[in-house]
Amino acid sequence: MNVVYFAWVRERIGLPQETVQTDAATVNDLIAELKSREERYAAAFADTSALRVALDQELSDFDAPLAGVTEVAFFPPMTGG
Amino acid sequence: MTVRVQAEPVDAGAELNGFAQDRHDVGAVVSFTGVVRDTQGDLQEMLIEHYPGMTESAITKIADEAVTRWDLADVLVIHRYGPLKPGTPIMMVATAAAHRAAAFEAADFLMDYLKSRAPFWKKEVTSKGAAWVAAKDADEDALKRW
Known part of the structure:
Protein backbone atom coordinates (compact mmCIF):
# COMPACT_ATOMS: atom_id res chain seq x y z
CA MET A 1 0.00 0.00 0.00
CA ASN A 2 1.27 3.48 -0.90
CA VAL A 3 1.18 5.89 2.05
CA VAL A 4 1.66 9.60 1.31
CA TYR A 5 2.16 12.55 3.63
CA PHE A 6 1.71 16.27 3.14
CA ALA A 7 2.67 19.52 4.85
CA TRP A 8 3.86 19.18 8.48
CA VAL A 9 2.98 15.49 8.54
CA ARG A 10 5.48 14.97 5.70
CA GLU A 11 8.08 17.07 7.52
CA ARG A 12 7.58 15.30 10.84
CA ILE A 13 7.86 11.83 9.31
CA GLY A 14 10.63 12.92 6.98
CA LEU A 15 9.21 11.30 3.84
CA PRO A 16 6.75 12.34 1.13
CA GLN A 17 5.64 8.75 0.58
CA GLU A 18 6.49 5.13 1.24
CA THR A 19 5.29 1.63 0.52
CA VAL A 20 3.93 -0.09 3.61
CA GLN A 21 3.29 -3.83 3.89
CA THR A 22 0.34 -4.14 6.24
CA ASP A 23 -2.68 -6.23 7.15
CA ALA A 24 -4.31 -3.29 8.93
CA ALA A 25 -8.09 -3.52 8.61
CA THR A 26 -8.82 0.17 9.12
CA VAL A 27 -7.06 3.54 8.97
CA ASN A 28 -6.88 3.56 12.77
CA ASP A 29 -5.18 0.15 12.71
CA LEU A 30 -2.64 1.43 10.18
CA ILE A 31 -1.93 4.47 12.36
CA ALA A 32 -1.40 2.23 15.41
CA GLU A 33 1.04 0.11 13.39
CA LEU A 34 2.99 3.14 12.17
CA LYS A 35 3.09 4.73 15.64
CA SER A 36 4.61 1.58 17.12
CA ARG A 37 7.42 1.65 14.54
CA GLU A 38 9.36 4.80 15.38
CA GLU A 39 9.14 7.97 17.41
CA ARG A 40 8.72 10.21 14.33
CA TYR A 41 5.47 8.40 13.45
CA ALA A 42 4.27 8.58 17.05
CA ALA A 43 4.94 12.34 16.93
CA ALA A 44 3.13 12.83 13.62
CA PHE A 45 0.08 10.79 14.67
CA ALA A 46 -0.07 11.94 18.31
CA ASP A 47 -3.31 13.87 17.77
CA THR A 48 -5.45 12.50 14.96
CA SER A 49 -8.04 15.25 15.50
CA ALA A 50 -5.40 17.53 13.87
CA LEU A 51 -5.21 15.22 10.84
CA ARG A 52 -7.27 14.31 7.82
CA VAL A 53 -7.10 11.12 5.77
CA ALA A 54 -7.81 10.39 2.12
CA LEU A 55 -8.24 6.89 0.69
CA ASP A 56 -7.45 6.61 -3.02
CA GLN A 57 -7.60 10.41 -3.20
CA GLU A 58 -11.06 10.76 -1.58
CA LEU A 59 -11.49 12.29 1.89
CA SER A 60 -12.38 9.56 4.34
CA ASP A 61 -12.57 8.68 8.04
CA PHE A 62 -10.19 7.09 10.51
CA ASP A 63 -12.49 4.12 11.08
CA ALA A 64 -12.82 3.42 7.33
CA PRO A 65 -11.77 -0.06 6.11
CA LEU A 66 -8.61 -0.40 4.02
CA ALA A 67 -9.74 -3.40 1.96
CA GLY A 68 -9.03 -2.69 -1.71
CA VAL A 69 -7.35 0.66 -0.98
CA THR A 70 -4.06 1.29 -2.79
CA GLU A 71 -3.19 4.80 -1.56
CA VAL A 72 -3.63 6.32 1.90
CA ALA A 73 -2.80 10.00 2.44
CA PHE A 74 -2.37 11.80 5.76
CA PHE A 75 -2.33 15.58 6.02
CA PRO A 76 -3.41 18.53 8.19
CA PRO A 77 -6.73 20.33 7.58
CA MET A 78 -6.56 21.92 4.15
CA THR A 79 -5.89 25.63 3.60
CA GLY A 80 -6.81 26.35 0.00
CA GLY A 81 -8.20 29.49 -1.53
CA MET B 1 -16.28 24.13 -16.82
CA THR B 2 -12.55 24.74 -16.53
CA VAL B 3 -10.37 23.58 -13.63
CA ARG B 4 -6.65 24.29 -13.72
CA VAL B 5 -3.98 23.63 -11.10
CA GLN B 6 -0.75 25.29 -12.11
CA ALA B 7 2.60 26.66 -10.96
CA GLU B 8 2.46 29.45 -13.56
CA PRO B 9 1.19 32.95 -12.70
CA VAL B 10 -2.49 33.73 -13.24
CA ASP B 11 -3.45 36.73 -15.38
CA ALA B 12 -6.86 37.29 -13.80
CA GLY B 13 -7.82 40.02 -16.28
CA ALA B 14 -7.03 37.92 -19.34
CA GLU B 15 -8.78 34.89 -17.84
CA LEU B 16 -11.88 36.94 -17.10
CA ASN B 17 -11.95 38.47 -20.58
CA GLY B 18 -11.91 35.01 -22.11
CA PHE B 19 -14.47 33.54 -19.71
CA ALA B 20 -17.99 32.76 -20.96
CA GLN B 21 -17.27 34.76 -24.11
CA ASP B 22 -19.91 34.62 -26.82
CA ARG B 23 -22.50 33.12 -24.46
CA HIS B 24 -25.53 35.25 -25.20
CA ASP B 25 -27.56 33.57 -22.45
CA VAL B 26 -25.20 34.98 -19.81
CA GLY B 27 -26.30 38.13 -18.00
CA ALA B 28 -23.92 38.00 -15.04
CA VAL B 29 -20.26 37.15 -14.53
CA VAL B 30 -18.79 37.15 -11.01
CA SER B 31 -15.12 36.63 -10.25
CA PHE B 32 -12.98 36.34 -7.16
CA THR B 33 -9.18 36.53 -7.07
CA GLY B 34 -7.30 35.36 -3.98
CA VAL B 35 -4.02 37.23 -3.47
CA VAL B 36 -0.99 36.36 -1.30
CA ARG B 37 -1.35 38.63 1.74
CA ASP B 38 1.51 39.75 3.95
CA THR B 39 -0.11 39.75 7.40
CA GLN B 40 3.00 40.67 9.46
CA GLY B 41 4.83 42.91 6.97
CA TYR B 81 0.99 25.91 -6.22
CA GLY B 82 4.68 26.40 -5.51
CA PRO B 83 6.45 29.50 -4.18
CA LEU B 84 4.38 32.69 -4.52
CA LYS B 85 5.32 36.30 -3.84
CA PRO B 86 3.18 38.67 -1.73
CA GLY B 87 0.67 40.57 -3.84
CA THR B 88 0.40 37.93 -6.54
CA PRO B 89 -2.76 35.91 -7.25
CA ILE B 90 -3.00 32.47 -5.60
CA MET B 91 -6.22 31.50 -7.26
CA MET B 92 -9.30 32.71 -9.05
CA VAL B 93 -12.89 31.64 -9.43
CA ALA B 94 -15.39 32.88 -11.98
CA THR B 95 -19.03 32.00 -12.48
CA ALA B 96 -21.41 32.91 -15.29
CA ALA B 97 -25.20 32.77 -15.09
CA ALA B 98 -28.31 34.36 -16.53
CA HIS B 99 -28.80 36.41 -13.35
CA ARG B 100 -26.43 37.78 -10.73
CA ALA B 101 -27.81 35.98 -7.65
CA ALA B 102 -26.78 32.56 -8.93
CA ALA B 103 -23.36 33.83 -10.06
CA PHE B 104 -22.63 35.51 -6.68
CA GLU B 105 -23.88 32.62 -4.56
CA ALA B 106 -22.07 29.97 -6.59
CA TRP B 121 -1.48 23.66 2.34
CA LYS B 122 0.11 27.07 2.81
CA LYS B 123 3.46 27.75 4.41
CA GLU B 124 4.59 31.30 5.13
CA VAL B 125 8.29 32.09 4.84
CA THR B 126 9.44 35.18 6.77
CA SER B 127 12.83 36.40 8.04
CA LYS B 128 12.06 34.51 11.27
CA GLY B 129 11.63 31.18 9.49
CA ALA B 130 8.84 29.18 7.90
CA ALA B 131 5.50 28.17 9.44
CA TRP B 132 2.48 26.27 8.17
CA VAL B 133 -0.76 28.25 8.10
CA ALA B 134 -3.32 26.57 10.38
CA ALA B 135 -6.86 26.02 9.13
CA LYS B 136 -9.42 28.27 10.81
CA ASP B 137 -12.50 26.93 12.60
CA ALA B 138 -14.44 29.77 10.95
CA ASP B 139 -13.57 28.36 7.51
CA GLU B 140 -14.89 24.93 8.48
CA ASP B 141 -18.01 26.53 10.03
CA ALA B 142 -18.62 28.46 6.80
CA LEU B 143 -19.46 25.18 5.04
CA LYS B 144 -22.57 24.82 7.22
CA ARG B 145 -24.11 27.78 5.38
CA TRP B 146 -24.55 25.56 2.35
Missing part, protein backbone atom coordinates in the same frame (compact mmCIF):
# COMPACT_ATOMS: atom_id res chain seq x y z
CA ASP B 42 7.61 40.35 6.76
CA LEU B 43 6.44 37.76 4.23
CA GLN B 44 9.13 36.68 1.78
CA GLU B 45 7.06 34.06 0.02
CA MET B 46 4.17 31.70 0.46
CA LEU B 47 4.78 28.07 -0.42
CA ILE B 48 1.71 26.18 -1.59
CA GLU B 49 1.83 22.41 -1.45
CA HIS B 50 -0.89 20.25 -2.99
CA TYR B 51 -1.85 16.65 -3.63
CA PRO B 52 -1.44 16.11 -7.39
CA GLY B 53 -4.34 14.06 -8.72
CA MET B 54 -6.63 14.56 -5.75
CA THR B 55 -6.43 18.34 -6.13
CA GLU B 56 -7.92 18.28 -9.61
CA SER B 57 -10.60 15.72 -8.73
CA ALA B 58 -11.57 17.49 -5.47
CA ILE B 59 -11.93 20.86 -7.24
CA THR B 60 -13.90 19.28 -10.09
CA LYS B 61 -16.23 17.67 -7.58
CA ILE B 62 -16.82 21.04 -5.86
CA ALA B 63 -17.43 22.75 -9.22
CA ASP B 64 -19.83 19.94 -10.25
CA GLU B 65 -21.74 20.51 -7.01
CA ALA B 66 -22.01 24.24 -7.79
CA VAL B 67 -23.38 23.45 -11.26
CA THR B 68 -25.95 21.11 -9.69
CA ARG B 69 -27.11 23.70 -7.15
CA TRP B 70 -27.19 26.80 -9.36
CA ASP B 71 -28.14 27.40 -12.95
CA LEU B 72 -24.67 28.28 -14.24
CA ALA B 73 -23.58 28.76 -17.82
CA ASP B 74 -19.92 28.26 -16.94
CA VAL B 75 -17.45 27.89 -14.05
CA LEU B 76 -13.72 28.61 -13.94
CA VAL B 77 -11.37 27.63 -11.11
CA ILE B 78 -7.61 28.21 -11.29
CA HIS B 79 -5.39 27.48 -8.28
CA ARG B 80 -1.62 27.85 -8.13
CA ALA B 107 -18.77 31.92 -6.41
CA ASP B 108 -19.18 32.25 -2.63
CA PHE B 109 -19.95 28.52 -2.32
CA LEU B 110 -16.91 27.62 -4.46
CA MET B 111 -14.61 29.75 -2.30
CA ASP B 112 -15.90 28.28 0.97
CA TYR B 113 -15.36 24.74 -0.28
CA LEU B 114 -12.00 25.41 -1.95
CA LYS B 115 -10.72 26.78 1.38
CA SER B 116 -11.46 23.62 3.36
CA ARG B 117 -11.95 20.76 0.89
CA ALA B 118 -9.30 21.22 -1.79
CA PRO B 119 -5.99 19.61 -0.77
CA PHE B 120 -3.71 22.64 -0.56
Whole structure:
Protein backbone atom coordinates (compact mmCIF):
# COMPACT_ATOMS: atom_id res chain seq x y z
CA MET A 1 0.00 0.00 0.00
CA ASN A 2 1.27 3.48 -0.90
CA VAL A 3 1.18 5.89 2.05
CA VAL A 4 1.66 9.60 1.31
CA TYR A 5 2.16 12.55 3.63
CA PHE A 6 1.71 16.27 3.14
CA ALA A 7 2.67 19.52 4.85
CA TRP A 8 3.86 19.18 8.48
CA VAL A 9 2.98 15.49 8.54
CA ARG A 10 5.48 14.97 5.70
CA GLU A 11 8.08 17.07 7.52
CA ARG A 12 7.58 15.30 10.84
CA ILE A 13 7.86 11.83 9.31
CA GLY A 14 10.63 12.92 6.98
CA LEU A 15 9.21 11.30 3.84
CA PRO A 16 6.75 12.34 1.13
CA GLN A 17 5.64 8.75 0.58
CA GLU A 18 6.49 5.13 1.24
CA THR A 19 5.29 1.63 0.52
CA VAL A 20 3.93 -0.09 3.61
CA GLN A 21 3.29 -3.83 3.89
CA THR A 22 0.34 -4.14 6.24
CA ASP A 23 -2.68 -6.23 7.15
CA ALA A 24 -4.31 -3.29 8.93
CA ALA A 25 -8.09 -3.52 8.61
CA THR A 26 -8.82 0.17 9.12
CA VAL A 27 -7.06 3.54 8.97
CA ASN A 28 -6.88 3.56 12.77
CA ASP A 29 -5.18 0.15 12.71
CA LEU A 30 -2.64 1.43 10.18
CA ILE A 31 -1.93 4.47 12.36
CA ALA A 32 -1.40 2.23 15.41
CA GLU A 33 1.04 0.11 13.39
CA LEU A 34 2.99 3.14 12.17
CA LYS A 35 3.09 4.73 15.64
CA SER A 36 4.61 1.58 17.12
CA ARG A 37 7.42 1.65 14.54
CA GLU A 38 9.36 4.80 15.38
CA GLU A 39 9.14 7.97 17.41
CA ARG A 40 8.72 10.21 14.33
CA TYR A 41 5.47 8.40 13.45
CA ALA A 42 4.27 8.58 17.05
CA ALA A 43 4.94 12.34 16.93
CA ALA A 44 3.13 12.83 13.62
CA PHE A 45 0.08 10.79 14.67
CA ALA A 46 -0.07 11.94 18.31
CA ASP A 47 -3.31 13.87 17.77
CA THR A 48 -5.45 12.50 14.96
CA SER A 49 -8.04 15.25 15.50
CA ALA A 50 -5.40 17.53 13.87
CA LEU A 51 -5.21 15.22 10.84
CA ARG A 52 -7.27 14.31 7.82
CA VAL A 53 -7.10 11.12 5.77
CA ALA A 54 -7.81 10.39 2.12
CA LEU A 55 -8.24 6.89 0.69
CA ASP A 56 -7.45 6.61 -3.02
CA GLN A 57 -7.60 10.41 -3.20
CA GLU A 58 -11.06 10.76 -1.58
CA LEU A 59 -11.49 12.29 1.89
CA SER A 60 -12.38 9.56 4.34
CA ASP A 61 -12.57 8.68 8.04
CA PHE A 62 -10.19 7.09 10.51
CA ASP A 63 -12.49 4.12 11.08
CA ALA A 64 -12.82 3.42 7.33
CA PRO A 65 -11.77 -0.06 6.11
CA LEU A 66 -8.61 -0.40 4.02
CA ALA A 67 -9.74 -3.40 1.96
CA GLY A 68 -9.03 -2.69 -1.71
CA VAL A 69 -7.35 0.66 -0.98
CA THR A 70 -4.06 1.29 -2.79
CA GLU A 71 -3.19 4.80 -1.56
CA VAL A 72 -3.63 6.32 1.90
CA ALA A 73 -2.80 10.00 2.44
CA PHE A 74 -2.37 11.80 5.76
CA PHE A 75 -2.33 15.58 6.02
CA PRO A 76 -3.41 18.53 8.19
CA PRO A 77 -6.73 20.33 7.58
CA MET A 78 -6.56 21.92 4.15
CA THR A 79 -5.89 25.63 3.60
CA GLY A 80 -6.81 26.35 0.00
CA GLY A 81 -8.20 29.49 -1.53
CA MET B 1 -16.28 24.13 -16.82
CA THR B 2 -12.55 24.74 -16.53
CA VAL B 3 -10.37 23.58 -13.63
CA ARG B 4 -6.65 24.29 -13.72
CA VAL B 5 -3.98 23.63 -11.10
CA GLN B 6 -0.75 25.29 -12.11
CA ALA B 7 2.60 26.66 -10.96
CA GLU B 8 2.46 29.45 -13.56
CA PRO B 9 1.19 32.95 -12.70
CA VAL B 10 -2.49 33.73 -13.24
CA ASP B 11 -3.45 36.73 -15.38
CA ALA B 12 -6.86 37.29 -13.80
CA GLY B 13 -7.82 40.02 -16.28
CA ALA B 14 -7.03 37.92 -19.34
CA GLU B 15 -8.78 34.89 -17.84
CA LEU B 16 -11.88 36.94 -17.10
CA ASN B 17 -11.95 38.47 -20.58
CA GLY B 18 -11.91 35.01 -22.11
CA PHE B 19 -14.47 33.54 -19.71
CA ALA B 20 -17.99 32.76 -20.96
CA GLN B 21 -17.27 34.76 -24.11
CA ASP B 22 -19.91 34.62 -26.82
CA ARG B 23 -22.50 33.12 -24.46
CA HIS B 24 -25.53 35.25 -25.20
CA ASP B 25 -27.56 33.57 -22.45
CA VAL B 26 -25.20 34.98 -19.81
CA GLY B 27 -26.30 38.13 -18.00
CA ALA B 28 -23.92 38.00 -15.04
CA VAL B 29 -20.26 37.15 -14.53
CA VAL B 30 -18.79 37.15 -11.01
CA SER B 31 -15.12 36.63 -10.25
CA PHE B 32 -12.98 36.34 -7.16
CA THR B 33 -9.18 36.53 -7.07
CA GLY B 34 -7.30 35.36 -3.98
CA VAL B 35 -4.02 37.23 -3.47
CA VAL B 36 -0.99 36.36 -1.30
CA ARG B 37 -1.35 38.63 1.74
CA ASP B 38 1.51 39.75 3.95
CA THR B 39 -0.11 39.75 7.40
CA GLN B 40 3.00 40.67 9.46
CA GLY B 41 4.83 42.91 6.97
CA ASP B 42 7.61 40.35 6.76
CA LEU B 43 6.44 37.76 4.23
CA GLN B 44 9.13 36.68 1.78
CA GLU B 45 7.06 34.06 0.02
CA MET B 46 4.17 31.70 0.46
CA LEU B 47 4.78 28.07 -0.42
CA ILE B 48 1.71 26.18 -1.59
CA GLU B 49 1.83 22.41 -1.45
CA HIS B 50 -0.89 20.25 -2.99
CA TYR B 51 -1.85 16.65 -3.63
CA PRO B 52 -1.44 16.11 -7.39
CA GLY B 53 -4.34 14.06 -8.72
CA MET B 54 -6.63 14.56 -5.75
CA THR B 55 -6.43 18.34 -6.13
CA GLU B 56 -7.92 18.28 -9.61
CA SER B 57 -10.60 15.72 -8.73
CA ALA B 58 -11.57 17.49 -5.47
CA ILE B 59 -11.93 20.86 -7.24
CA THR B 60 -13.90 19.28 -10.09
CA LYS B 61 -16.23 17.67 -7.58
CA ILE B 62 -16.82 21.04 -5.86
CA ALA B 63 -17.43 22.75 -9.22
CA ASP B 64 -19.83 19.94 -10.25
CA GLU B 65 -21.74 20.51 -7.01
CA ALA B 66 -22.01 24.24 -7.79
CA VAL B 67 -23.38 23.45 -11.26
CA THR B 68 -25.95 21.11 -9.69
CA ARG B 69 -27.11 23.70 -7.15
CA TRP B 70 -27.19 26.80 -9.36
CA ASP B 71 -28.14 27.40 -12.95
CA LEU B 72 -24.67 28.28 -14.24
CA ALA B 73 -23.58 28.76 -17.82
CA ASP B 74 -19.92 28.26 -16.94
CA VAL B 75 -17.45 27.89 -14.05
CA LEU B 76 -13.72 28.61 -13.94
CA VAL B 77 -11.37 27.63 -11.11
CA ILE B 78 -7.61 28.21 -11.29
CA HIS B 79 -5.39 27.48 -8.28
CA ARG B 80 -1.62 27.85 -8.13
CA TYR B 81 0.99 25.91 -6.22
CA GLY B 82 4.68 26.40 -5.51
CA PRO B 83 6.45 29.50 -4.18
CA LEU B 84 4.38 32.69 -4.52
CA LYS B 85 5.32 36.30 -3.84
CA PRO B 86 3.18 38.67 -1.73
CA GLY B 87 0.67 40.57 -3.84
CA THR B 88 0.40 37.93 -6.54
CA PRO B 89 -2.76 35.91 -7.25
CA ILE B 90 -3.00 32.47 -5.60
CA MET B 91 -6.22 31.50 -7.26
CA MET B 92 -9.30 32.71 -9.05
CA VAL B 93 -12.89 31.64 -9.43
CA ALA B 94 -15.39 32.88 -11.98
CA THR B 95 -19.03 32.00 -12.48
CA ALA B 96 -21.41 32.91 -15.29
CA ALA B 97 -25.20 32.77 -15.09
CA ALA B 98 -28.31 34.36 -16.53
CA HIS B 99 -28.80 36.41 -13.35
CA ARG B 100 -26.43 37.78 -10.73
CA ALA B 101 -27.81 35.98 -7.65
CA ALA B 102 -26.78 32.56 -8.93
CA ALA B 103 -23.36 33.83 -10.06
CA PHE B 104 -22.63 35.51 -6.68
CA GLU B 105 -23.88 32.62 -4.56
CA ALA B 106 -22.07 29.97 -6.59
CA ALA B 107 -18.77 31.92 -6.41
CA ASP B 108 -19.18 32.25 -2.63
CA PHE B 109 -19.95 28.52 -2.32
CA LEU B 110 -16.91 27.62 -4.46
CA MET B 111 -14.61 29.75 -2.30
CA ASP B 112 -15.90 28.28 0.97
CA TYR B 113 -15.36 24.74 -0.28
CA LEU B 114 -12.00 25.41 -1.95
CA LYS B 115 -10.72 26.78 1.38
CA SER B 116 -11.46 23.62 3.36
CA ARG B 117 -11.95 20.76 0.89
CA ALA B 118 -9.30 21.22 -1.79
CA PRO B 119 -5.99 19.61 -0.77
CA PHE B 120 -3.71 22.64 -0.56
CA TRP B 121 -1.48 23.66 2.34
CA LYS B 122 0.11 27.07 2.81
CA LYS B 123 3.46 27.75 4.41
CA GLU B 124 4.59 31.30 5.13
CA VAL B 125 8.29 32.09 4.84
CA THR B 126 9.44 35.18 6.77
CA SER B 127 12.83 36.40 8.04
CA LYS B 128 12.06 34.51 11.27
CA GLY B 129 11.63 31.18 9.49
CA ALA B 130 8.84 29.18 7.90
CA ALA B 131 5.50 28.17 9.44
CA TRP B 132 2.48 26.27 8.17
CA VAL B 133 -0.76 28.25 8.10
CA ALA B 134 -3.32 26.57 10.38
CA ALA B 135 -6.86 26.02 9.13
CA LYS B 136 -9.42 28.27 10.81
CA ASP B 137 -12.50 26.93 12.60
CA ALA B 138 -14.44 29.77 10.95
CA ASP B 139 -13.57 28.36 7.51
CA GLU B 140 -14.89 24.93 8.48
CA ASP B 141 -18.01 26.53 10.03
CA ALA B 142 -18.62 28.46 6.80
CA LEU B 143 -19.46 25.18 5.04
CA LYS B 144 -22.57 24.82 7.22
CA ARG B 145 -24.11 27.78 5.38
CA TRP B 146 -24.55 25.56 2.35
